[in-house]
Amino acid sequence: MIQVQNLTKRYGNQTVVDHISFEVREGEIFGMLGPNGAGKTTTMEMMEGLRDSDEGKIKIAGVDAKKQKKKLKQQIGMQLQSTSLFDYLTVRESIELYASFYPHSQTVEELLVAFDLVEKEKTWVKHLSGGQRQRLAIAIAVVHDPKVIFLDEPTTGLDPAARRSLWDIVLKLREEGRTIFLSTHYMEEAEILCDRIAIMDHGKILALDTPRELIRQLATTSRVEFPLIDRAYDEKFSTLAGVKKVVRLEKNLIQLHTDQLAETLQDLIPLANSYQFPLDGISTRTATLEDVFLEHTGKRLSQ
Ligand SMILES: Nc1ncnc2c1ncn2[C@@H]1O[C@H](COP(=O)(O)OP(=O)(O)OP(=O)(O)O)[C@@H](O)[C@H]1O
């Protein structure tokens, strides 16, 4: 549904999107995951025809996004990172206004129901909660029934309940057969929603695959973490069964990367006993996308 080749954007001598290429399949939720300044919004706005690119090709639903901007607009819906809505219009009036821009649109009633805004139809935009506002922004983005929808950090700043309700909406949009391209810096969101994810940092795509495959490709599948101020044993940890890597994290946290969790723990406990260091606060877990990000960039994706 989307083909991007060699897409590049420069500001002065800084390359903020650096020759990226990827494809998005019809009906999938494709996520772009990266920290602040990675180049997500710039990429999306070039795809949406809102910013000019310096190099590269973009094709969306058969339309050349650089040359056929008018045609592109009919195919795509977009919720921008800072959608401007009119404070003194009601929810219903806002949807009606945007619907009036298009010859064919979904009915206001359909949209109010689909986006759980029926109770708020007469409320001014100004008085909506963050989650309701975001639902309205997406309702407006799909008013003309587009095939492809762009959502730029749709849940940033929302509380967990509002975030979950928005996830349901995004999943529903996919059920309707739409293709969704979203950006996020929430790992959990990417893992739950996205069929495939591109991990982006400094304008480059560092990895691209399904969440499960990205995690599977990590060198080790499990993590053991515990706080330990004393650094005297760090070298010993790398000799424990299964341990491939020992990492010092913030707050004196030590992290062991292992493929054999049980064996590592069986070795660790006698070591702690003989050297008399505490294992209070120890935790074990399976690797997540956070670990994928850490492996590719050397840093955590702070939330
Ligand atoms: N109009 C502009 N002029 C100069 N530099 C810009 C412009 N727009 C973006 N940049 C720079 O491009 C880089 C990428 O910005 P972009 O907004 O695409 O990042 P992002 O991944 O969307 O970040 P965030 O998660 O904060 O939204 C940043 O370093 C930013 O400062």
Ligand SMILES: [Mg+2]
């Ligand atoms: Mg952005």
